[in-house]
Amino acid sequence: MLGFTAFWLLSAPRPLPASAIPAHTANIANGEILYTTGGCRNCHKPKAEQAGLDPNLPSGGFPLKTPIGVLYPPNLTPDAQTGIGNWSDIDFVNAVQRGISKSGQHLIPAFPYTSYAAMPVEDVLDIRAYLMSLPPVASPRREAEIPVAFLLRRGLGLWKFVGLDTASWQPDTSQKPGWNRGSYLVNGPGHCGECHTPRNLIMARDNSRFMMGGPHPEGQGKVPSLHGLVETGRYKDQKDLVLALQNGEVFGYEHMSSGGMGQVQANMAKLPQADVEAIAEYLISLK
Amino acid sequence: MLSKNLFKSITAGAIVLGLGFSLAYAAADDQIKARQAEMKANGKAIGALVAIIKGEASYDAAVVKASLDAMATADAAAGEAKAWDASSMEGATVETWAKPEIWAEGSDIGAKYQAWVDARAALAATTDEAGFKAAFPALGAACQSCHESFRRPKG
Numbered sequence: 179m180l181g182f183t184a185f186w187l188l189s190a191p192r193p194l195p196a197s198a199i200p201a202h203t204a205n206i207a208n209g210e211i212l213y214t215t216g217g218c219r220n221c222h223k224p225k226a227e228q229a230g231l232d233p234n235l236p237s238g239g240f241p242l243k244t245p246i247g248v249l250y251p252p253n254l255t256p257d258a259q260t261g262i263g264n265w266s267d268i269d270f271v272n273a274v275q276r277g278i279s280k281s282g283q284h285l286i287p288a289f290p291y292t293s294y295a296a297m298p299v300e301d302v303l304d305i306r307a308y309l310m311s312l313p314p315v316a317s318p319r320r321e322a323e324i325p326v327a328f329l330l331r332r333g334l335g336l337w338k339f340v341g342l343d344t345a346s347w348q349p350d351t352s353q354k355p356g357w358n359r360g361s362y363l364v365n366g367p368g369h370c371g372e373c374h375t376p377r378n379l380i381m382a383r384d385n386s387r388f389m390m391g392g393p394h395p396e397g398q399g400k401v402p403s404l405h406g407l408v409e410t411g412r413y414k415d416q417k418d419l420v421l422a423l424q425n426g427e428v429f430g431y432e433h434m435s436s437g438g439m440g441q442v443q444a445n446m447a448k449l450p451q452a453d454v455e456a457i458a459e460y461l462i463s464l465k
Numbered sequence: 466m467l468s469k470n471l472f473k474s475i476t477a478g479a480i481v482l483g484l485g486f487s488l489a490y491a492a493a494d495d496q497i498k499a500r501q502a503e504m505k506a507n508g509k510a511i512g513a514l515v516a517i518i519k520g521e522a523s524y525d526a527a528v529v530k531a532s533l534d535a536m537a538t539a540d541a542a543a544g545e546a547k548a549w550d551a552s553s554m555e556g557a558t559v560e561t562w563a564k565p566e567i568w569a570e571g572s573d574i575g576a577k578y579q580a581w582v583d584a585r586a587a588l589a590a591t592t593d594e595a596g597f598k599a600a601f602p603a604l605g606a607a608c609q610s611c612h613e614s615f616r617r618p619k620g
Contacts, residue, residue: 429605
């Protein structure tokens with residue numbers, strides 16, 4: 179009984195209070211860049227068989243197969259009943275940065291709030307403003323198909339002590355602005371480390387092997403290391419990596435399409451030139 | 466006498482069957498190797514075209530033609546070797562990064578292959594640099610879309 183009480187107390191969701199929301203005038207254009215960098219739509223896209231839904235809107239429902247079961251990422255359009263139309267700023271921030279749903283449950287970290295936690299709240303509010311500017315789509319939520327879902331979700335509260343670092347991203351003042359912009363996009367909204375940093379036994383990212391690659395989360399093959407991209411001859415220089423991120427295998431850059439990277443690359447192609455250059459500048463600095 | 470004949474028949478049958486199996490193994494490996502040879506040839510051919518697109522090499526109609534010819538040759542050789550038959554996944558011993566989805570029900574590999582054939586034809590019909598640069602992305606996209614769906618990550 180004592181054990182259970184301890185479990186219950188320790189695993190409780192710890193949301194941010196409403197006072198965590200700063201005074202902020204939303205910047206929708208910035209929100210769109212961060213939404214694209216995060217590739218939100220890649221998981222929150224509509225399911226293929228739901229005819230008539232715009233595949234470019236994040237109305238959710240496409241099955242996401244994970245090691246613990248099938249998830250159906252929810253509707254991010256501003257529909258009041260089935261989307262985020264009725265969510266407040268703090269509801270949205272707690273979901274994105276603390277992995278806590280509007281109803282107060284832990285969210286499965288297939289949703290990379292573990293990276294988004296590093297973002298300034300203002301940027302998260304800009305993403306919300308961008309989502310709220312999209313046309314609302316009615317697309318009801320579908321429960322995840324995971325065994326012992328109740329206990330697993332609650333248990334995530336314990337996992338978060340190790341798996342969720344709530345420290346904000348900080349610039350490195352010894353580096354140039356481009357490098358810092360790249361570092362932020364890669365480690366915050368871009369959440370590259372969710373796949374490119376291997377995980378430890380309890381499935382938390384192992385930062386002692388930061389961006390060193392590892393087993394593919396879908397089970398087959400490997401995710402490559404992002405260290406030494408130039409030194410190992412994978413790319414000639416920053417310019418070459420920029421072209422690779424913008425054009426992928428259309429320009430014959432090998433392995434830019436496999437294992438889910440194709441969707442990531444397609445998002446990179448939509449980013450402003452300066453942001454892709456910043457991402458490349460940061461990535462090639464990983465020796 | 467009859468039973469001895471029957472025994473002989475069964476033995477002969479077993480030998481033929483066994484031979485068939487080992488042939489199937491060898492066949493699948495050969496098919497995969499042919500597929501990989503095709504991809505290697507295609508990669509080399511497109512590399513020369515990408516160099517023009519990126520401005521690393523100047524436009525040369527002869528290089529474009531040679532690259533497209535190399536792809537056509539690789540395509541034909543793969544067809545000859547039945548490199549893309551579903552049988553290539555039966556009993557193979559060499560590693561392949563081809564996903565079984567290629568041969569799954571409802572697979573659009575046929576349409577994706579046709580897009581590559583069409584893109585090659587469109588590129589072959591170009592006569593100058595502007596035309597080449599306008600037609601090239603469709604060829605690159607054909608490579609990309611097939612790899613995205615049907616090639617698993619290495620390792």
